[in-house]
């Protein structure tokens with residue numbers, strides 16, 4: 001069980017996350033949506049302690065993780081792996097070595113310096129890549145892969161930690177619709193098959209509706225919506241984004257259909273303007 005109790009993060013002059021209280025009683029796939037600057041990344045970064053809370057608590061399975069330091073903090077961080085929009089791989093390093101980096105927390109400095117990995121870890125890395133459909137890319141440099149493939153390598157690296165929670169900060173924001181779907185399918189499968197909790201910041205409503213069990217809407221650091229995908233109506237979305245009646249869901253869509261519709265609408269407008 002993961003609980004946030006009045007979780008708050010203040011930067012000088014800005015309250016990025018404002019007294020957020022959320023309870024996740026069992027592993028679920030949770031989407032966090034909200035306009036740019038709503039506090040989504042800050043919330044995720046506080047969960048795995050990349051950023052320290054200014055107030056409130058994060059409790060996981062009865063353990064208060066908000067103030068952990070040193071080894072205990074590193075242990076917590078290995079339980080909640082994070083993936084990022086820009087993949088954060090080592091571009092010139094091969095794919096398997098990038099995945100093996102997921103074991104850094106439990107390896108000695110010497111082993112890390114000389115790139116010494118136990119055979120069992122190498123096999124596991126390849127099994128994970130295989131599960132994500134990219135084992136054939138294992139010997140290639142990370143920079144030679146497409147964006148969608150690189151994000152799957154980042155997911156593989158996260159899985160190498162065997163985490164209880166995967167935190168994904170806009171995992172598909174840099175991807176085209178097709179690759180976005182492949183990456184979201186992979187995250188959903190990891191939740192369904194492994195029972196890991198997945199918390200993903202998402203820019204697109206249709207993705208949140210399609211993949212998540214629960215959607216949390218943030219606005220100006222506060223939670224303004226917490227419900228099921230069905231409850232996320234256009235009106236609710238408009239409130240979350242602080243948008244007016246002209247708010248168009250298609251503008252926040254990753255689906256190929258919706259993008260085509262948006263492009264078609266834009267073409268009609270261009271054509272009308274040209275008349």
Ligand SMILES: Nc1ncnc2c1ncn2[C@@H]1O[C@H](COP(=O)(O)OP(=O)(O)OP(=O)(O)O)[C@@H](O)[C@H]1O
Pocket residue numbers: 011012014015016034035036037038039040041042043
């Ligand atoms: N290191 C920082 N120093 C000062 N202010 C910050 C810092 N990080 C975030 N903020 C501010 O906190 C607020 C929330 O930012 P955050 O990045 O969490 O929003 P977000 O919802 O993830 O936005 P986006 O979707 O654009 O990534 C913003 O006003 C931002 O400017």
